[in-house]
Amino acid sequence: MIEEINNLHLQANLIKHTVKTMAIIITEDCINCGACEPECPNTAIYEASYEWKFSEGTNLTGSIVLPNGSKADADVEQEPISDEFYFIAPDKCTECVGFHDEPQCSAVCPVDCCIPDNSNMESENNLIKKQRFMHS
Numbered sequence: 001m002i003e004e005i006n007n008l009h010l011q012a013n014l015i016k017h018t019v020k021t022m023a024i025i026i027t028e029d030c031i032n033c034g035a036c037e038p039e040c041p042n043t044a045i046y047e048a049s050y051e052w053k054f055s056e057g058t059n060l061t062g063s064i065v066l067p068n069g070s071k072a073d074a075d076v077e078q079e080p081i082s083d084e085f086y087f088i089a090p091d092k093c094t095e096c097v098g099f100h101d102e103p104q105c106s107a108v109c110p111v112d113c114c115i116p117d118n119s120n121m122e123s124e125n126n127l128i129k130k131q132r133f134m135h136s
């Protein structure tokens with residue numbers, strides 16, 4: 001009986017950590033109200049045309065290798081992703097994993113334009129790794 005219960009726990013953990021989740025993207029419906037920006041625990045949200053850095057709001061500094069294998073300099077300004085509305089740097093978004101139970105940008109957005117990014121699928125395990133990478 002105990003062995004069966006342990007197996008059920010193992011299966012539940014396996015499902016939990018292999019389920020696919022996604023980074024969040026801001027759509028063109030954004031009204032530039034700015035409500036989401038201060039809510040992001042990873043400082044992944046930026047105003048239109050803003051040059052962003054990996055080091056902002058994280059413990060990253062200097063040369064880094066991201067969990068997905070890409071290389072960058074955490075202190076160097078990166079190109080804005082949108083010149084028209086607020087945007088999310090996908091390499092910094094963890095869907096709020098490690099901080100909150102749900103994406104905070106989606107929770108506060110008055111026009112529901114923070115949505116899952118179908119082209120940016122990540123497992124929960126990867127999101128956890130990304131969160132630890134940025135903040136440890």
Ligand code: SF4
Nearest residue numbers: 040093095096103105
């Ligand atoms: S989902 Fe969370 S981590 Fe990602 S951009 Fe929104 S607030 Fe930031």
Ligand code: SF4
Nearest residue numbers: 030031033034036109
């Ligand atoms: S809360 Fe929504 S509408 Fe406001 S800036 Fe963020 S994404 Fe745009």
